[in-house]
Amino acid sequence: MKSFRFAAKVVAVSSAVLLLAGASVAGDIKGKVNVQGLKSAENIAVYVDAIPDKKFDAPTTKPVMDQTKMTFAPHVMVVQVGTTVEFLNSDPVGHNVYWPSISGNKKLAHNLGTWPKGEKKAFQFNDVGVASLLCNVHPEMNGYVVIVPTPYFAVTDKSGNYEIKNVPPGKYTLKTWSEDGKVTTQAVEVGTGAATADLTVKK
Amino acid sequence: MSRRQCNARPKILGNLNRYVRHPSQILARSGGKGWDYVHNDKHLAVKTVAALLVGTFVTFVLLAMVPSGKAIPAFSRKYQTSCTTCHNNYPELNDFGLAFKKNGFKFPTDDDTFVKQEPVLLGSKAQKEAFPGAVYPGEIPGTIPIAFRYEGNFNWNSNQPQPVQAVGYIPRTDLFVPNTFTIISAGSFGPNFSFWIDDDISAGGSGANGGLGDGWLKYNDLGHVFHLPKNALNVRYGQFELDLPFTQARTPYLSGYDVFGEGALAQQSCSGSTPPNPCQTVNNSFILGAPQRGIEFGGYPNNGNFIWDVAIVDGTGSAYGGTTALVTRNTKDVYVRASYQFNLERDPDSRHAIQAAGATGPHDHTSIRVGGFYYHGKNQQNFGGSSFGSVGLTNTLNEPFYLVGGDVRFRYRNKLEIYGVGLVSHNDNHYLTVDSTGAGTFTNAHAVTSTGGFVAGNYWIYPWLIATMRYDFVNSPSDYWNGASQSRTRNDFRPGYQILVRANIKVVGEYTRHWGVPYQDAAGNTLYYRPNSFVTGIDYVF
Numbered sequence: 001m002k003s004f005r006f007a008a009k010v011v012a013v014s015s016a017v018l019l020l021a022g023a024s025v026a027g028d029i030k031g032k033v034n035v036q037g038l039k040s041a042e043n044i045a046v047y048v049d050a051i052p053d054k055k056f057d058a059p060t061t062k063p064v065m066d067q068t069k070m071t072f073a074p075h076v077m078v079v080q081v082g083t084t085v086e087f088l089n090s091d092p093v094g095h096n097v098y099w100p101s102i103s104g105n106k107k108l109a110h111n112l113g114t115w116p117k118g119e120k121k122a123f124q125f126n127d128v129g130v131a132s133l134l135c136n137v138h139p140e141m142n143g144y145v146v147i148v149p150t151p152y153f154a155v156t157d158k159s160g161n162y163e164i165k166n167v168p169p170g171k172y173t174l175k176t177w178s179e180d181g182k183v184t185t186q187a188v189e190v191g192t193g194a195a196t197a198d199l200t201v202k203k
Numbered sequence: 204m205s206r207r208q209c210n211a212r213p214k215i216l217g218n219l220n221r222y223v224r225h226p227s228q229i230l231a232r233s234g235g236k237g238w239d240y241v242h243n244d245k246h247l248a249v250k251t252v253a254a255l256l257v258g259t260f261v262t263f264v265l266l267a268m269v270p271s272g273k274a275i276p277a278f279s280r281k282y283q284t285s286c287t288t289c290h291n292n293y294p295e296l297n298d299f300g301l302a303f304k305k306n307g308f309k310f311p312t313d314d315d316t317f318v319k320q321e322p323v324l325l326g327s328k329a330q331k332e333a334f335p336g337a338v339y340p341g342e343i344p345g346t347i348p349i350a351f352r353y354e355g356n357f358n359w360n361s362n363q364p365q366p367v368q369a370v371g372y373i374p375r376t377d378l379f380v381p382n383t384f385t386i387i388s389a390g391s392f393g394p395n396f397s398f399w400i401d402d403d404i405s406a407g408g409s410g411a412n413g414g415l416g417d418g419w420l421k422y423n424d425l426g427h428v429f430h431l432p433k434n435a436l437n438v439r440y441g442q443f444e445l446d447l448p449f450t451q452a453r454t455p456y457l458s459g460y461d462v463f464g465e466g467a468l469a470q471q472s473c474s475g476s477t478p479p480n481p482c483q484t485v486n487n488s489f490i491l492g493a494p495q496r497g498i499e500f501g502g503y504p505n506n507g508n509f510i511w512d513v514a515i516v517d518g519t520g521s522a523y524g525g526t527t528a529l530v531t532r533n534t535k536d537v538y539v540r541a542s543y544q545f546n547l548e549r550d551p552d553s554r555h556a557i558q559a560a561g562a563t564g565p566h567d568h569t570s571i572r573v574g575g576f577y578y579h580g581k582n583q584q585n586f587g588g589s590s591f592g593s594v595g596l597t598n599t600l601n602e603p604f605y606l607v608g609g610d611v612r613f614r615y616r617n618k619l620e621i622y623g624v625g626l627v628s629h630n631d632n633h634y635l636t637v638d639s640t641g642a643g644t645f646t647n648a649h650a651v652t653s654t655g656g657f658v659a660g661n662y663w664i665y666p667w668l669i670a671t672m673r674y675d676f677v678n679s680p681s682d683y684w685n686g687a688s689q690s691r692t693r694n695d696f697r698p699g700y701q702i703l704v705r706a707n708i709k710v711v712g713e714y715t716r717h718w719g720v721p722y723q724d725a726a727g728n729t730l731y732y733r734p735n736s737f738v739t740g741i742d743y744v745f
Contacts, residue, residue, distance in 0.1 A: 069316055070284060092312035093299070094556065096564030114560035116552070136564040137299075139285045139706065 026166040028194040029152070029174070033160040035181065037203030041160025043076040044178040044201060045146040047153035048167065049185075050128075056151050058082025062122065065133065065143060067095045072133055072143025076179070078153040084124040085145060092117050095135050102147070103129030111136075130177060146177050167195075176201050275389050276707060276744050277348035278308065283319040286706040286744070291567070291617050292661070292669050293709070293744065294453040298567040302557045305434055305503050307397035307423035308390055311557055320345040322393075341393040348390040355379035356457070356711075356740030364732050367722045379740070381406065383413065397421045399443075417452065417494055419443045426502060435504040442496045446512035446540050448574055448610030448624050451492040455661075455701060457713040457738050460624070461675035461693065462655035463492030466520075467604065467630040469651045470684040484633040485651040485681075487582040487604055488520030489536075491626075495519060497535075506555060508546065510574075514538040518580045534581040542574025542610070559616070566616040578606040582630070591635070594643030604630040608656070618663050625656035653679035667703040671713070672696075689719030689731045712739035 029048075035041045059080055066073045068090040079085060087097045098111035108129070112121045125131065125147045133143040146153075152172075154162040167190045174197055176184040181201040188197040279286055286293050289300030296304060302311045310317050326340030358377040383406045389399040398420050403413020419441030426436030444452040451463050469483030497516030503509065518536040546554045547569040558565040581603045584590055588597035608626025613619075632648040655677035662670045675695040683691040699713035715738075719731040 070282070091317075093310065093317075094558045094560065094565030098564065111563045113562050114565050116556075116560070137558070138288055140283065 026168055027190040027192060029164040029167055029188055029190060029197055030194055031162060031197040031199060033156050033162060033176065033184075034198065034200045035160065035178075035202075036200060038178065038181050038201065040158070041156055041201075042158045043074075044156040044160070044162075044176055044181070045076060045078045045148070045153060046156065046162045046164065046174060046176050046199065047078060047146075047148040048150045048164065049173040049175045050149040051170075051172065054150075056080060056082075056149075058084075058124075059151065062086045064088050064120070065097075065145065066090050067097070067135070067141070070095075070138050070141055072141060074143070074155070076144045076146060076155055078146045078148055078155055079125060080151045080153070081128050081147050081149055082124065082126060083147070084122050086120040086122045087112060088120045089115055089117055094137055095141075096137065097121070098134055098136060099131040099145075100134070102127050102131050105129065144179065148175075174199065275387060276350040277344075277387070277389060278303075279707075280346070281320050281344065281348065281390070282310070282317050284317075287666075291663065291666075292455050292701055292703065293707075295455045296453065297617065298558050302507065305507060307395065307421065309394075309397075341396070343392060344390045348388055350387045350744060352385045352387065352742070352744045353383065354740065354742045355382045356738045359737040361733065361735040363734070364722055364724075364730070366724055367720075367732070367734075373734075385413070385416075395423050397423060415442060415494075417441070417443050431502075432504045434507075435502040437501055439499040439501070442494050443499065444494050445491065445514055445516070445538050445578075446499070446501060446510070447491065448540070448542070448576065448608075449612070449622060449659075452494070455669075455711075456659075456671065456673065456697070456699065457711060458695075458697060458715060459492055460657050461677050461695060462624065462626060462657060464490050465628065465653060465655055465677050465679065466490055467628060467651050467653065468681055468685060469630075469632055469648075470681045481637075482635045483648050483651070483681075484584065484600060484635050484645065485582070485602060485630045486584060487602065487630050487651075489518055489580060489582065489604070490520075491578065491606060493519040495536075495538075508544040510540075510542050510544075512538070512540045520582075534583060536578065536580030538576070538578045540574060540576040542572055544568075544570050544572040546570050561616070567614060569615050570613075572612045572614075573610070575609045576607070576626075580604055591643060594635070594637050594641060596635075596643045596645060598645075600633060600645060602631045602633065604628065617666070619661070621658075621660045623656060623658040626654070628653050628655075651681050653677060653682070655679075669701040669703075671699040671701060673699075686721055689721060693718040707744045709742040710739070711742055712737070 031046075033041050033044050033046065035044075059082070062084045063077060063079060064086045065077055066088045070091060070093070077085065089095050094114060096112060096114050098109070100106065100109050102108035102125075105127070108127055108131075110123065112123060115121055125145060128147050128149050131145040131147070133141075133145060135141040152164050152167045154164045156162045169190050169192060171187065171189045174186045174188050176199055178201050181203055184199050184201050186197055186199050188195055275289075276286070278284075278289070282288075289296055289303055291297045303309065306314075322342040322345050324340065324342050326338060328340055330337050330340040356379065358380055360373050360375055360377070362375065363371075363373060384404045385401060386404050387401045389397075389401075391397045400418045401416040402418075403416070406413035419439050421437060421439040423437050424434050425438050426432070426434070429436070444450060447463065449460070451459055454460070466489060467485050467487040469485035471482070495514070495516035495518065497514055499512060499514040499516075501510070501512035501514075503511075514537070516536050516538060518534070548554045548559045550560060553559040554568070556565075559568045581601055584600040584602070585592075585596065586599050588599075591597070591600070606626055606628045608624060610622070610624045612622035630651040632651045633645045634648045636644045636646065638644070655675075657673055657675045659671070659673040661672075664670060673696075675697070676692055678692040679687070680691050682688060682693070687693070695718060696716040697713055699711070701712075702710040704710055715736050717733045717735050719733055721729050721731050723729055
């Protein structure tokens with residue numbers, strides 16, 4: 001019985017040490033994006049801009065951009081550069097996905113072609129920027145893949161709230177991207193706890 | 204009266220004034236001496252009959268020879284999708300639009316999941332179990348499915364010779380003619396019923412009313428009851444355009460197909476010097492392109508590759524409701540059409556899909572469709588006994604007629620389409636002989652026939668920029684003898700363009716190099732001129 005109590009104490013102390021250690025190396029950035037002249041504060045990408053002398057490995061997870069009910073879902077997807085995105089067709093009608101440029105660079109235009117319901121096509125985004133996703137059959141369909149240089153990003157909810165998790169302590173530049181608004185830049189310092197950064201995006 | 208029938212009427216009036224000429228001119232072509240073998244008192248009577256025949260014919264052709272066009276923004280709202288989902292160049296349908304239409308204005312698969320405006324249920328689905336103890340459940344669109352279309356064009360016309368101006372002046376330029384505003388409603392009442400109504404609120408100018416184009420109710424997939432393949436048997440009631448090889452109602456062109464507006468009129472000159480002699484009776488105002496009232500059975504099994512259609516209709520040019528003297532037709536006509544599409548896509552999956560899978564996205568199938576059609580009717584004249592009463596003929600004149608033709612269409616994806624139609628028309632005919640006592644006699648005559656068709660091509664330079672070209676031809680010896688044209692074959696060349704400024708706004712243009720039209724100068728010499736025209740304008744739907 002004594003040995004069990006001792007073991008439990010060891011586990012508890014070890015866990016506390018680990019938690020404290022973790023808190024000291026990563027914090028969160030929370031905040032709210034307010035908009036001026038935009039219809040909604042939803043679907044605004046907020047991300048930590050490039051960090052000098054810091055490189056990140058490409059993630060192995062493959063987020064899925066769905067085409068369902070003749071819409072792209074999610075409407076805005078933010079990924080770290082190097083991420084492979086899978087494009088799924090969930091509709092029983094023909095779709096395709098293409099983007100005419102990445103942030104205006106037409107050399108990075110790409111057309112993924114056609115694939116049937118239930119199947120996916122993958123593409124690795126290796127250039128920072130914004131790809132406007134289009135379907136050449138249904139021109140009302142539109143989505144965005146925002147390719148950012150760091151793994152620290154979020155997309156605002158309906159109220160404009162966002163939360164970027166597990167950001168190491170340090171000084172960073174926060175950036176926004178939105179469909180109709182200008183880019184907003186703001187400095188933020190992340191300590192051991194949660195940092196708050198409210199931003200304003202103007203049309 | 205369909206929209207474009209009305210909105211192009213002023214132009215057609217002009218055209219007909221040019222080529223049909225005034226009846227008195229036609230009779231004058233024989234120098235007014237063509238009846239000199241008849242007693243002078245009867246000369247006037249028979250001449251009047253002939254003039255009436257020409258006049259009636261011209262009137263009906265005027266009223267019915269031009270197509271209507273429609274696109275349906277109501278569906279765009281219902282599904283929150285662009286016009287281009289169903290149209291490459293509205294109102295012409297693409298492969299998906301055709302599948303949508305054939306499915307009763309519903310998405311071919313999982314329609315419910317795409318509807319953004321929920322319908323109103325006229326009874327829960329569970330009411331089906333209570334039938335026949337309860338009304339079978341149906342539904343109506345959640346919002347009134349109404350759409351509008353406006354067209355206004357700039358017209359440039361070639362100079363008319365003075366004698367032509369005197370009988371039918373057309374200005375060199377004319378702004379916003381046709382000038383048409385159309386209301387369109389279409390949709391579905393549950394899984395099986397679909398409907399369509401279009402009507403010109405205004406046509407041809409301020410306050411000028413148009414009329415009903417199509418108005419019908421269709422029961423889709425009636426064949427399901429008989430365990431037939433999906434959509435193998437449908438039935439449609441009301442007023443509708445026949446299942447023509449190429450729709451006149453939804454043609455993207457500014458002008459109608461000449462051959463679909465061709466009636467039949469026997470030679471009206473009864474001169475001893477120009478065959479045939481004596482006078483002939485055919486005066487059939489039927490044209491293939493006008494909407495018809497009737498019942499239609501049809502289907503599109505085998506993935507829509509095979510299309511069949513049988514319609515029982517009133518026939519165009521019918522006139523009822525007045526005294527029997529005014530009745531021009533009283534029989535029912537039959538129209539039959541069948542066509543088959545050969546899909547040229549290499550990928551088997553693509554061949555069976557609604558649209559083909561391409562390297563850069565779905566597109567229309569590369570295909571060839573071939574078909575044939577047959578129309579049989581009976582033109583009745585003198586129903587009330589008064590049309591030929593002046594020469595003592597009171598019996599109804601029955602003149603069966605038919606049109607038979609074939610068609611082919613090649614389509615390469617969404618880039619190019621080339622198509623054509625050829626047809627022959629045949630009208631049973633009679634001689635009207637008037638003896639020296641003034642008594643008339645009908646005897647069988649050689650048929651009044653004509654041939655015609657068109658070849659057309661459209662090329663999508665960009666998805667929004669389309670070059671068009673069409674060649675129409677009609678060979679009608681009787682029209683020629685009646686002074687309609689310089690030669691027996693009337694040819695029109697029509698290069699044009701269509702620019703989709705937006706998916707629902709078009710700038711359109713079409714030049715027509717018209718056939719030579721005869722006219723007479725002051726000295727009585729027959730001369731010819733081409734009433735060429737250029738029409739360009741705006742066309743938008745919302």
